[in-house]
Amino acid sequence: MNIKEKAMKMKSVSPFMAASPTETRNKALKAVAEALLANKAEIIEENEKDLAAAKEREIPQPIIKRLKFNDAKIQDVISGINELIGLPDPLNKVQLKRELDEGLVLIRETCPIGVIGVIFEARPDAMVQVSTLCIKSGNCAVLKGGSEAKLTNRKLFSVIYDAVIGAGMPEGCMMLAETHDDIDNLLECYGAIDLLIPRGSNEFVQHIMNNTKIPVMGHADGICHIYVDKYADIEKAVPVIVDAKTQYAAACNAAETLLVHREAADALMPKLAEAFANNGVTLKGTQDIRAIVECEAADEKDFATEYLDNIISAKIVESAEEAIEHINKYGSHHTDSIITEDDDTADRFMQLVDSAGVYRNCSTRFADGFRYGFGAEVGISTSKLHARGPVGLEGLVTYKYKIFGNGHIVADYADGGKKFNFKDLEI
Amino acid sequence: MNIKEKAMKMKSVSPFMAASPTETRNKALKAVAEALLANKAEIIEENEKDLAAAKEREIPQPIIKRLKFNDAKIQDVISGINELIGLPDPLNKVQLKRELDEGLVLIRETCPIGVIGVIFEARPDAMVQVSTLCIKSGNCAVLKGGSEAKLTNRKLFSVIYDAVIGAGMPEGCMMLAETHDDIDNLLECYGAIDLLIPRGSNEFVQHIMNNTKIPVMGHADGICHIYVDKYADIEKAVPVIVDAKTQYAAACNAAETLLVHREAADALMPKLAEAFANNGVTLKGTQDIRAIVECEAADEKDFATEYLDNIISAKIVESAEEAIEHINKYGSHHTDSIITEDDDTADRFMQLVDSAGVYRNCSTRFADGFRYGFGAEVGISTSKLHARGPVGLEGLVTYKYKIFGNGHIVADYADGGKKFNFKDLEI
Numbered sequence: 001m002n003i004k005e006k007a008m009k010m011k012s013v014s015p016f017m018a019a020s021p022t023e024t025r026n027k028a029l030k031a032v033a034e035a036l037l038a039n040k041a042e043i044i045e046e047n048e049k050d051l052a053a054a055k056e057r058e059i060p061q062p063i064i065k066r067l068k069f070n071d072a073k074i075q076d077v078i079s080g081i082n083e084l085i086g087l088p089d090p091l092n093k094v095q096l097k098r099e100l101d102e103g104l105v106l107i108r109e110t111c112p113i114g115v116i117g118v119i120f121e122a123r124p125d126a127m128v129q130v131s132t133l134c135i136k137s138g139n140c141a142v143l144k145g146g147s148e149a150k151l152t153n154r155k156l157f158s159v160i161y162d163a164v165i166g167a168g169m170p171e172g173c174m175m176l177a178e179t180h181d182d183i184d185n186l187l188e189c190y191g192a193i194d195l196l197i198p199r200g201s202n203e204f205v206q207h208i209m210n211n212t213k214i215p216v217m218g219h220a221d222g223i224c225h226i227y228v229d230k231y232a233d234i235e236k237a238v239p240v241i242v243d244a245k246t247q248y249a250a251a252c253n254a255a256e257t258l259l260v261h262r263e264a265a266d267a268l269m270p271k272l273a274e275a276f277a278n279n280g281v282t283l284k285g286t287q288d289i290r291a292i293v294e295c296e297a298a299d300e301k302d303f304a305t306e307y308l309d310n311i312i313s314a315k316i317v318e319s320a321e322e323a324i325e326h327i328n329k330y331g332s333h334h335t336d337s338i339i340t341e342d343d344d345t346a347d348r349f350m351q352l353v354d355s356a357g358v359y360r361n362c363s364t365r366f367a368d369g370f371r372y373g374f375g376a377e378v379g380i381s382t383s384k385l386h387a388r389g390p391v392g393l394e395g396l397v398t399y400k401y402k403i404f405g406n407g408h409i410v411a412d413y414a415d416g417g418k419k420f421n422f423k424d425l426e427i
Numbered sequence: 428m429n430i431k432e433k434a435m436k437m438k439s440v441s442p443f444m445a446a447s448p449t450e451t452r453n454k455a456l457k458a459v460a461e462a463l464l465a466n467k468a469e470i471i472e473e474n475e476k477d478l479a480a481a482k483e484r485e486i487p488q489p490i491i492k493r494l495k496f497n498d499a500k501i502q503d504v505i506s507g508i509n510e511l512i513g514l515p516d517p518l519n520k521v522q523l524k525r526e527l528d529e530g531l532v533l534i535r536e537t538c539p540i541g542v543i544g545v546i547f548e549a550r551p552d553a554m555v556q557v558s559t560l561c562i563k564s565g566n567c568a569v570l571k572g573g574s575e576a577k578l579t580n581r582k583l584f585s586v587i588y589d590a591v592i593g594a595g596m597p598e599g600c601m602m603l604a605e606t607h608d609d610i611d612n613l614l615e616c617y618g619a620i621d622l623l624i625p626r627g628s629n630e631f632v633q634h635i636m637n638n639t640k641i642p643v644m645g646h647a648d649g650i651c652h653i654y655v656d657k658y659a660d661i662e663k664a665v666p667v668i669v670d671a672k673t674q675y676a677a678a679c680n681a682a683e684t685l686l687v688h689r690e691a692a693d694a695l696m697p698k699l700a701e702a703f704a705n706n707g708v709t710l711k712g713t714q715d716i717r718a719i720v721e722c723e724a725a726d727e728k729d730f731a732t733e734y735l736d737n738i739i740s741a742k743i744v745e746s747a748e749e750a751i752e753h754i755n756k757y758g759s760h761h762t763d764s765i766i767t768e769d770d771d772t773a774d775r776f777m778q779l780v781d782s783a784g785v786y787r788n789c790s791t792r793f794a795d796g797f798r799y800g801f802g803a804e805v806g807i808s809t810s811k812l813h814a815r816g817p818v819g820l821e822g823l824v825t826y827k828y829k830i831f832g833n834g835h836i837v838a839d840y841a842d843g844g845k846k847f848n849f850k851d852l853e854i
Contacts (some may be wrong), residue, residue, distance in 0.1 A: 006455035011755075012752070012755065012756075014781070015751070015755060015778070015779040015780075016779070018778070018779075018781075019778045020777060051716075072674050086807070098605075098799075098800055100793075100798065100799070100800065102788065104793075106799055107791055113811050113812075114781065114811060152435065156840075163826050194811050194812075195811070195812065209640065210640065212638065213637065215642075215810065215811075215812045217812070233834070235834075236833070236834035239834065239836055240834055240835075240836055242836075243836035243837055243838050244836075245525075247836070247837045247838050247841065248837075273788070291703045324442070325439070328438075328439065328442060350829050351442075351446045352442040352443070352445075352446060353442070353446075354441070354442050354541065355827065356827060356828060357827070357828045357829075357830065358827060358828075358829050358830075359829070359831075359832065360829075360830070360831050360832060361831070361833050361834055361835070362531065362830055362831075362833075362834070362835040362836070363832075363835065363836045363837050364834025365836075365837035366527075366531075366830055366832075366835070366837060367828075371527065371837070371840070371847065372527070372533055372534075372828070373525055373527065373847065383539050383620065383642065384541060384621050384622070384642075384644045384825040385540070385621075385644070385812055385813040385825070386812040386813040388825050388826060388827065388828075389827070389828045390828075396444075398811040398812070398815050399815060400782065400783060400784070400785060400815065400816070401783060401784045401788055401794075401799070401816045401817075402784075402785050402786070402787075403784065403785075403787070403793055404785040404786075404787050404788070404789075405786065405787060405788045405793075406663070406788050406789075407660075407662075407663035407666065407667060407788055407789070407790025408675045408788070408789040408790065408793070409667055409669075409670035409671075409789070409790045409792075410665075410670055410675075410790050410792035410793060410798070411670050411674050413798070414572070420798065420800065422800035426621040
């Protein structure tokens with residue numbers, strides 16, 4: 001079977017995956033945790049082969065660091081699974097129960113999305129997190145991890161899959177994709193795959209979005225802003241900006257552009273320039289900024305750039321309104337923060353900035369499923385449809401409407417013979 | 428300005444539309460209702476011109492019937508607006524409030540999607556319903572109605588727009604699109620338009636879905652099924668099937684295929700054939716069906732056809748499982764109904780059929796926003812992302828996350844210096 005045929009097969013399995021009882025799904029998760037522990041040595045062995053190959057190919061150090069899957073990381077993912085087991089079941093939750101008329105009852109109930117394809121970076125812990133989120137939410141999953149982690153992922157998948165099937169989940173409920181050709185073939189699986197979640201570079205996510213009819217959840221880029229208002233507490237502003245830029249510069253929720261109210265600039269910029277210098281951050285400023293502190297020049301293009309590095313652009317604005325307009329124009333609707341002590345300005349900013357996350361007096365780096373208390377996340381969405389922001393279990397379910405009748409027909413209501421008598425019932 | 432520039436402009440208006448207070452939006456709706464009443468004579472006059480042109484072009488009678496916008500229909504849409512005013516505000520609803528740590532609070536709050544493009548059939552009442560749903564939900568709207576209603580829509584739009592602006596909504600919050608070129612240009616407005624809702628023929632909706640990067644909500648086809656189980660009450664089954672087929676054959680929620688359990692066929696089919704004959708329905712059956720009643724032959728292709736007419740295909744199945752498999756394979760995941768007196772079989776069917784609506788012992792024609800008690804609907808979605816099934820106000824909103832901090836940075840948590848202390852707060 002090629003991958004398309006396998007995906008079609010998976011589609012026919014998905015209703016049975018969806019129907020699996022809570023206990024079976026939790027039992028499968030427990031089996032996965034146990035199997036990871038039991039197969040630890042072999043998993044680490046495969047990971048060491050991946051690491052050796054990566055070093056030989058002179059893969060950058062940060063990628064190698066993420067690729068490494070040692071005892072401590074395995075322990076972490078096992079703790080994550082145990083937490084996931086403890087979370088409430090996202091399925092079969094009644095969201096609406098309404099009597100439409102005597103003997104005619106409408107129910108809206110959560111159910112899995114069906115078949116989800118997740119393409120993620122070369123991080124073995126992502127393989128475990130993504131697959132277990134799909135198990136918990138009753139979704140079939142096509143899993144494609146970064147190629148640097150190929151051997152680790154192959155081993156992990158086989159350990160996870162065997163554990164899941166052994167626990168009574170339907171055969172074919174998960175599959176591994178390994179090559180770039182597999183990804184291209186997945187893009188053509190409209191009708192079989194219900195949702196694609198690509199994680200990776202802007203170009204990669206754009207490529208996925210532009211080449212498939214399957215709905216895509218995720219974000220192409222993360223151009224996040226910090227606006228330092230006229231009423232900002234400068235002592236608060238500096239560490240927040242440094243954190244938002246440097247705590248993990250390659251992350252999508254790192255700040256790329258700083259907007260500074262003219263009346264705050266003189267007090268802020270010298271202190272900030274010093275902090276940037278101490279933290280290895282390159283500042284690129286407009287002329288106004290460069291009149292206050294020495295730095296490289298920023299132009300229009302900088303404001304549309306996700307540096308993914310210790311570089312930040314800065315611009316003076318005359319008002320909160322100008323900052324809001326700039327963010328809505330150049331931003332990626334991901335996460336933007338205002339530093340201000342003024343409630344009205346904060347409220348206006350948080351109302352008018354059209355982003356998944358709008359923060360006051362804190363770092364944009366808080367945009368993350370773990371930090372929101374969702375348990376793991378499958379990604380962060382900048383789309384406004386379905387899940388927005390960090391996506392946890394809740395973003396992996398949809399709902400269906402059920403109606404229970406007793407021979408009810410619409411003609412009776414259209415003719416006026418019967419009337420609807422909407423009455424919400426206790427859930 | 429061309430339509431793309433107008434859409435970009437609308438995008439910059441949308442945060443202000445989103446920020447409009449509940450009272451202003453309800454005031455605008457009240458103004459629309461009053462303006463429709465005040466301009467009734469002129470609206471009807473324009474409608475009569477559209478009707479005359481349609482008759483001249485020999486447009487089919489059912490379309491002319493829907494195109495007609497008389498005193499009674501205007502009264503109906505005004506009642507609809509008054510109901511909409513009475514519905515709770517879908518915006519600024521807090522869905523989650525969580526203390527992440529001391530002084531760091533996460534809130535999830537509903538907000539409008541932003542800019543929505545709705546393309547609908549030549550029904551003047553649709554123009555009123557769609558525009559008022561967008562006003563109530565704080566969304567900017569690009570409105571394109573069927574060309575047969577061109578003069579009526581132009582008049583209606585101008586009456587509605589003036590009323591809305593007069594009530595204090597932001598200028599440019601709504602616009603009218605009139606030509607097919609306009610639609611093609613709208614498809615290119617990715618980044619300015621957040622959501623497209625096309626209503627119309629399968630080909631038209633497919634065309635929209637295949638030619639834009641903008642998310643699309645709706646359904647291309649409605650291949651709905653009725654499965655008559657071995658445990659069906661035949662007396663209940665016949666009127667439900669007749670209703671599902673004939674109450675409005677051109678609707679997306681009309682039944683197209685009948686699946687009959689072998690053990691129910693002998694009792695059902697003769698009665699049903701008689702009922703079909705009395706109601707002008709053409710039955711197309713497989714060989715098994717034709718062994719019981721005389722009818723045209725159905726083949727594989729019939730099961731993938733939305734007739735939009737008084738034609739129904741029928742097939743014998745050996746089990747509920749076979750019916751479920753057929754529906755998941757050939758259906759459009761819209762609405763499917765089982766006729767049975769057996770609870771277990773009903774539960775299994777409603778669990779395993781992967782459709783937006785799964786019904787027991789009632790007509791598929793109940794799949795409708797009004798009949799679900801949602802007030803008006805903007806359409807019915809067969810997608811599993813975002814809204815599924817009939818889409819009312821709730822499907823026109825998304826949410827944003829707000830975090831209120833006091834200089835909080837992520838480094839403190841990453842270093843282990845601070846710990847998250849998730850605590851859900853009362854909403």
